[in-house]
Amino acid sequence: MAIYKRLYRPYVGRYTGNRFRFLVITKSALRTLFDSRPLLAFFVACNVPFTIFLMIIYINNSAAAQALLQMKNAPIVIDNFFFLRYLIFQSTLSFLLTAWVGPGLVSIDLSNDALPLYLARPLTRTEYLLGKFGVIFLMTSVITWVPGLMLLGLESSLAPIGWFERYYWLFGSMLVGSLLWIGVIGLLSLTLSAWVKWRIVATGAMLGIFFALAGFGEALNGVLRTHWGYLLNLGFDISLAWFDLFRMAPHTGLDNPLFELPPWAGWLTLGLLSAFCLLMLNKKLKAREVVR
Amino acid sequence: MSTARPDWQKRFVQLRAVVTIELRRYFFTRQALAIYLLALAPVVIIGLHAITSPLGRHCNIAEDTEILAGIVQLFYVHLGIFFGCLILFTWLFRGEIVQRSLHYYLLAPMKRDIIVLGKFIAGAVTTSLIFCTAVLLSFIFMYGHFGPKGEQFVFDGPGLHHLGAYLLITVLACFGYGAVFLAISLIFRNPMVPGAFVFGWESISGVLPATLQKFSITFYLKNLAPVDLSGKGLLSLFTVVAQPVPAYIAIPGLFLFVGFMLFFACWRMRTMQISYAKD
Numbered sequence A: 001m002a003i004y005k006r007l008y009r010p011y012v013g014r015y016t017g018n019r020f021r022f023l024v025i026t027k028s029a030l031r032t033l034f035d036s037r038p039l040l041a042f043f044v045a046c047n048v049p050f051t052i053f054l055m056i057i058y059i060n061n062s063a064a065a066q067a068l069l070q071m072k073n074a075p076i077v078i079d080n081f082f083f084l085r086y087l088i089f090q091s092t093l094s095f096l097l098t099a100w101v102g103p104g105l106v107s108i109d110l111s112n113d114a115l116p117l118y119l120a121r122p123l124t125r126t127e128y129l130l131g132k133f134g135v136i137f138l139m140t141s142v143i144t145w146v147p148g149l150m151l152l153g154l155e156s157s158l159a160p161i162g163w164f165e166r167y168y169w170l171f172g173s174m175l176v177g178s179l180l181w182i183g184v185i186g187l188l189s190l191t192l193s194a195w196v197k198w199r200i201v202a203t204g205a206m207l208g209i210f211f212a213l214a215g216f217g218e219a220l221n222g223v224l225r226t227h228w229g230y231l232l233n234l235g236f237d238i239s240l241a242w243f244d245l246f247r248m249a250p251h252t253g254l255d256n257p258l259f260e261l262p263p264w265a266g267w268l269t270l271g272l273l274s275a276f277c278l279l280m281l282n283k284k285l286k287a288r289e290v291v292r
Numbered sequence B: 001m002s003t004a005r006p007d008w009q010k011r012f013v014q015l016r017a018v019v020t021i022e023l024r025r026y027f028f029t030r031q032a033l034a035i036y037l038l039a040l041a042p043v044v045i046i047g048l049h050a051i052t053s054p055l056g057r058h059c060n061i062a063e064d065t066e067i068l069a070g071i072v073q074l075f076y077v078h079l080g081i082f083f084g085c086l087i088l089f090t091w092l093f094r095g096e097i098v099q100r101s102l103h104y105y106l107l108a109p110m111k112r113d114i115i116v117l118g119k120f121i122a123g124a125v126t127t128s129l130i131f132c133t134a135v136l137l138s139f140i141f142m143y144g145h146f147g148p149k150g151e152q153f154v155f156d157g158p159g160l161h162h163l164g165a166y167l168l169i170t171v172l173a174c175f176g177y178g179a180v181f182l183a184i185s186l187i188f189r190n191p192m193v194p195g196a197f198v199f200g201w202e203s204i205s206g207v208l209p210a211t212l213q214k215f216s217i218t219f220y221l222k223n224l225a226p227v228d229l230s231g232k233g234l235l236s237l238f239t240v241v242a243q244p245v246p247a248y249i250a251i252p253g254l255f256l257f258v259g260f261m262l263f264f265a266c267w268r269m270r271t272m273q274i275s276y277a278k279d
Helices: A022-033 A037-045 A048-061 A063-068 A080-101 A103-111 A115-119 A125-141 A145-158 A163-167 A170-195 A199-224 A228-232 A234-245 A263-284 B007-027 B030-052 B061-098 B102-107 B112-144 B148-155 B159-187 B192-207 B217-222 B234-238 B247-270
Strands: none
Touching (some): A022 A125, A037 A080, A080 A125, A080 A145, A080 A199, A103 A125, A125 A170, A145 A170, A199 A234, A199 B061, A199 B192, B061 B192, B112 B148, B112 B247, B217 B247
16 A cells, blocks of 8 residues: 555554553563463463472361371471461562563663653553563562462461461461562562663673672671671562561571561661662653763 | 785684784673672772771681682682673673674684684683682782781792682683583573573582582582682581592693583584574
């Protein structure tokens, strides 16, 4: 068809409501991501620990299953530490998933100068960011707090009377602990994605920030004879917050550096990191950039 | 009348040209900034320690020797050099593909092996120089602030031997990790995922069975370390003590491994096809 015959035709499909317009970005990004079979396989594999924990809870509370497996008593104690271990497992997997997915979310738009195309539509910068963050939020939620709450629900329904009264607060701990982790790694990966043009480098930077900073913190502790270097280890910071949320008490036996620092230090570090990430994202995500 | 240069001489000139071009690029790039940060971060804290504890007021040589050994063997070898090499060596070819400039090299009338070797040598020299400087500065700051006692330890005691061993470990780590990441970058489109696998493998190599430990770079480097750090930390509970390898086997063994990796990279490069749109 000749170009002069192409007339303007407005969109005739159904409009997404103003409030949830950012979900269009999420939906489209998720569709592209799940075209990758290795990612899909990894995503499915991320739920294997959930199945194992589910079986443990069932066997622990079922006399018939214990008899079938020739067990005399419930094999393990299901308490706050059990669910904390579940969260640690799943969060490690969600970190790997975010390191895989996150760095490619914004960088592809920035390196192809596509951001103005998004922002020329009825979408604000916040909504664009929410749309991209939604991808990480949905993918990691499915492997962290959603199955976590299901496990808690199962344990509450199967455990003897009194368990729920004693541990009802774990529902809140699981939800807040997971959301905190998702928020921090999501913001960090989006910031790296926005500031580092190439996905490969952004993935490397994400791994580097987690592991090299932790190592540097250890070196700092050794040389300056302090414990505050642990705060450079993001895994340690989140563990401080989780130990606080899951009301963990100091264990006897092995030295646990988690009890050498106050929990507020972990919360503060995570808060500062998130604020820094938001600041950097605000600086970078602009519809146009003046090149001098 | 012009006489044609012998083949080896021509290749040497080409290799030198590639190394010179690449060296100029690696020392002053954004990627290099991350490597400088990784290398110099411990130097800064050791410098701070030297300032806050003049003449070893709050520390002693034995304790600081162990801390320096920990920094070199755990921070530099496991993290600093590892990530430094991951950044630089995966970028040697993958970066050129991302920036769509690799075809300039491939169009040049020279063997692809020369390109691989030239890039590898330039990368290894860059990382070795940066990290050796950092280790040297760390050593100077660590013992310098003890004054005469530190001087005695370095020149009349085992200090110089320690320094030599640390520098050797640093160079070998740069070559070893560099060769692995160069090979990986020629196989995988996103070399970070296998890079993470290598990181996991190298981190847990101490708790693997003795035979499997020999398939890690840290195993050979550990044998060259002047201060034994095994038996420290939680992982030491699960550590499997493998038969130590003497230096005269560890060093040529590691170079043999580097040679094998480079041979593989050259072979891979010979049949490589670039499709910028796909990559």
